[in-house]
Amino acid sequence: METLENHRTEQNRAVVCAFIDALFTRGDLGAVDTYLSESFLDHDPPFGADGSREGMRQAAALFRRAFPDWHATPHFLVAEDDLVVENFSATGTHRGDILGSAPTGHTVTLRGINIFRIREGLIVERWGRLDELGLLHQLGITAAPA
Numbered sequence: 001m002e003t004l005e006n007h008r009t010e011q012n013r014a015v016v017c018a019f020i021d022a023l024f025t026r027g028d029l030g031a032v033d034t035y036l037s038e039s040f041l042d043h044d045p046p047f048g049a050d051g052s053r054e055g056m057r058q059a060a061a062l063f064r065r066a067f068p069d070w071h072a073t074p075h076f077l078v079a080e081d082d083l084v085v086e087n088f089s090a091t092g093t094h095r096g097d098i099l100g101s102a103p104t105g106h107t108v109t110l111r112g113i114n115i116f117r118i119r120e121g122l123i124v125e126r127w128g129r130l131d132e133l134g135l136l137h138q139l140g141i142t143a144a145p146a
Contacts, residue, residue, distance in 0.1 A: 005081075012118040013079040016086060019116075019123060023056075024072035024090060027064045032057040037122040044128045047099065056126075067092025067108070086114045094139065101139040108138040 015035060022031035032053050042051040047062065049055035063070050070092035078085045089111045094104045112130035116123050136142040 009079045009081065011121065012082060012084050012116075013077050015118055015121060015123065016077060016079075016084040016116050017074065020072050020074060020086065020088070023060050024063075024070060027060070027068075027070065029057050029061060029064075032060070035123055037119065037124045040122075040124060040126075042126045042128075044126070046128065046130055047132065062098060063092070066094060066096040066098035066103075068095055069093050082118050084116045084118065086116070088112060088114070099136070099139065099141060101141050104140070106138070108135060110135045 019031055019035035022028040022034070036053045036056060038053065040053045040056070042049070042056060045051045045055050046059045049059040049062075070090060072088055072090040075087045075089065077087075089109055091107055091109045093107050094101070096103055110130060110132075111134065112128060115127040117125040133142065
């Protein structure tokens with residue numbers, strides 16, 4: 001028999017999946033308003049964005065401009081209580097300027113892990129570790145890691 005806690009955990013997993021699909025695969029910047037709490041706090045904002053909802057929207061817009069076909073693939077999600085952990089990779093074709101790198105036409109891949117905290121059906125916090133160095137290398141901005 002499914003408990004209320006199990007149901008809530010599955011709902012939290014569904015919120016994260018829907019958010020990732022909307023924002024990082026379909027490029028729907030409105031997903032920030034739909035899935036992130038107004039008090040959202042990003043403890044590890046990507047690529048110099050601020051830790052707010054607007055920072056998340058700006059980071060997503062930056063990637064969508066540079067990689068119009070950006071697509072996130074969650075490899076697995078682990079949910080417990082109000083936390084959902086995502087291991088993912090995202091790919092896209094470099095068609096616009098990003099971080100000082102002119103378009104190359106190459107496909108790049110970004111790997112990472114995110115932890116989301118959900119409260120009342122909205123994402124209220126994010127912690128993340130992205131392979132930013134690997135992405136910078138693929139863009140030709142930095143040498144390969146040793």
